[in-house]
Amino acid sequence: MSSLETELSIYLHIPFCSVKCSYCAFNTYTDLEHLIPSYVDALCSELAFAAGHCCDRRVHTIYFGGGTPSLLSPRQFELVLQQLATSFRIVDDVEVSLEANPDDLSEAYLRDLRLLGFNRLSIGMQSANAAILQMFDRRHDLQTVETALEYARRAAFDNVNLDVIFGSPGENMVDWQGTVEAMLRFSPEHVSMYGLELKGGTRLREQVDAGELPRPDDDLFADMYEFAAASLAAAGYGQYEISNWRRPGKECQHNLQYWRNLEYLGVGAGAHGFSGGYRYSTIASPARYIAALRSQSARITTGVPTPAAAKSTLVSEADDLYETIMMGLRLTKEGINRVRFRQRFGRDFIEIFAGPAQRMCAAGLLNVTSERIRLSQDGRLLSNGVIRAFVDEITL
Numbered sequence: 001m002s003s004l005e006t007e008l009s010i011y012l013h014i015p016f017c018s019v020k021c022s023y024c025a026f027n028t029y030t031d032l033e034h035l036i037p038s039y040v041d042a043l044c045s046e047l048a049f050a051a052g053h054c055c056d057r058r059v060h061t062i063y064f065g066g067g068t069p070s071l072l073s074p075r076q077f078e079l080v081l082q083q084l085a086t087s088f089r090i091v092d093d094v095e096v097s098l099e100a101n102p103d104d105l106s107e108a109y110l111r112d113l114r115l116l117g118f119n120r121l122s123i124g125m126q127s128a129n130a131a132i133l134q135m136f137d138r139r140h141d142l143q144t145v146e147t148a149l150e151y152a153r154r155a156a157f158d159n160v161n162l163d164v165i166f167g168s169p170g171e172n173m174v175d176w177q178g179t180v181e182a183m184l185r186f187s188p189e190h191v192s193m194y195g196l197e198l199k200g201g202t203r204l205r206e207q208v209d210a211g212e213l214p215r216p217d218d219d220l221f222a223d224m225y226e227f228a229a230a231s232l233a234a235a236g237y238g239q240y241e242i243s244n245w246r247r248p249g250k251e252c253q254h255n256l257q258y259w260r261n262l263e264y265l266g267v268g269a270g271a272h273g274f275s276g277g278y279r280y281s282t283i284a285s286p287a288r289y290i291a292a293l294r295s296q297s298a299r300i301t302t303g304v305p306t307p308a309a310a311k312s313t314l315v316s317e318a319d320d321l322y323e324t325i326m327m328g329l330r331l332t333k334e335g336i337n338r339v340r341f342r343q344r345f346g347r348d349f350i351e352i353f354a355g356p357a358q359r360m361c362a363a364g365l366l367n368v369t370s371e372r373i374r375l376s377q378d379g380r381l382l383s384n385g386v387i388r389a390f391v392d393e394i395t396l
Contacts, residue, residue: 007091008054009061009257012043012080013268014069015286022137022207023165025199027270027284028067035286039269040076042293044083046267046306051087053276053305054265059088061095061254070100074112081116095120095253102148103140110155120252121152122161122192128182129175132168135204135213142182149186159250161190166228167221168196169204169213176224184235189250193228194243195221222381242330242380259331260340261324265305273305279319280304280312318394321345321352325390328373329383335367335374349373356389 016036017028062084064077084090097120098113110121125145127133133141145162152160162183166176183191196216198205207213229239237245241259244252257264266273269289272281283289292308304312315323324344328336341349350357350368357373360366365379365386379386 006057007060008057008088009063009254009262009264010047010059010084010088011063011065011254011264011266011268011271011273012069013266013271013282014039014064014066014072015269016071017066017068018071019137019139020203022135022204023168023196023199023202025197025202026067029286032286033071035290036072036076038290039286040072040079042290042308043080043268045293046308047080047083048087049307050265050267050305054088056089058091059084059094060091061097061257062090063097063254065099067099068101068104069098070104070109074109074116077113077118078116097122097252097254099124100148101140102144105148105151107151107154110151110157114155114157119157120159120161121157122163122190123148123152123188125162125179125183125186126165127168127171127175128179129171132171132175135168135170136165137203145182146186149188158189160188161192161252162186162188163192163194165194165196166224167216169208169216171216171224173220173223173227177227180228180231184231190244190246190252191232191237192244193225193232195225225381238333240331240333242332242375242383256331259327261320261327267306269308274315275305276303277315278303278312279315280306280309282306282308283310317345321394322391325394326387329375329387329390332375332380335372337372338370353390353393356393360386360389 013027015028016033017030018033020028020030094117096118098118099122102123102125105123123145124138126136126138128142130141149160164179164183166179198208198216204213208215232239232245237247239245240251241255244255246252263275264273265275266280266282269282269286270284272279283292289308303314324336324341336349338349345352357366357368360379361368365376365382367374367376375383375386
């Protein structure tokens with residue numbers, strides 16, 4: 001196997017937030033910051049346990065997501081990074097990413113993180129429009145984003161991502177153009193651009209369902225995507241995934257691990273992981289997660305690299321096919337590599353999916369070469385339908 005298949009990624013979930021965003025459906029909690037010191041201890045314990053299940057594999061990406069990881073102090077990050085260095089074989093050029101709210105960032109804080117080894121920063125800009133930020137329950141404004149980027153540059157971060165969201169209730173094309181223009185003016189190395197999903201259980205979904213906010217327009221949604229994609233291309237950003245663009249050489253290596261359907265450890269309350277043929281999730285409640293890691297009688301699940309597992313599933317070939325297709329077709333340049341697919345499943349992609357591949361090619365939604373299967377330009381806007389055409393062929 002190549003290093004691509006054998007190297008491991010580690011995701012660390014930090015579930016604490018000062019304010020929960022109105023669109024957020026992730027495992028996050030407010031008013032629990034007092035648990036952070038105990039939570040950091042629990043993370044270190046979980047990492048030490050997980051290391052025993054990884055067969056001395058090298059770790060090439062580390063990603064702190066949330067929640068709001070930027071609520072942790074540099075000293076708390078130092079403890080976790082020391083545990084990682086003690087427990088795992090970390091490659092010299094490891095990508096170490098931090099998700100952050102712009103209003104949490106100071107120059108001193110970022111300098112400390114840079115010295116600790118963080119080399120990639122993902123800032124939640126979301127919008128340039130004050131009314132939309134207020135609707136999202138975000139605490140920052142556009143000036144705060146600009147200031148945070150200035151601090152990041154002074155702290156020697158040369159790999160900064162901006163997250164933005166389009167298609168929010170009441171947002172028009174002029175609003176979105178203002179966000180894209182501001183984002184490009186800030187000149188990040190990477191852009192993640194997500195269409196708003198009104199997920200169940202979020203305050204924003206409840207407001208839309210109650211008629212308090214207008215339901216987003218699907219046609220406008222597509223126009224916004226195409227406008228931003230064209231603007232990013234004109235500014236020199238290459239698209240490499242349906243929702244992600246980058247300057248040359250600035251792809252997010254951690255997210256590529258997911259999109260290639262390769263293994264990663266997920267640690268922290270409510271984290272998800274894929275290791276040893278199992279997909280698993282951990283205990284969602286921070287307090288219960290901490291208690292599980294403190295307990296000598298924590299439940300150990302065969303094949304799962306954490307004593308804090310809440311659920312685990314041995315991945316069947318059908319499930320593995322589903323994940324490989326769903327994630328791989330998101331990669332706009334790389335797509336599904338046919339050599340790696342055959343190595344994984346013992347058959348060529350076209351041998352398994354000749355019918356839907358032929359139909360999608362005839363419709364102009366799919367490009368097939370001897371090396372890879374990937375969406376066409378038109379197929380990117382209809383990706384869910386293309387993926388469904390293949391998934392329907394799988395007996396789950």
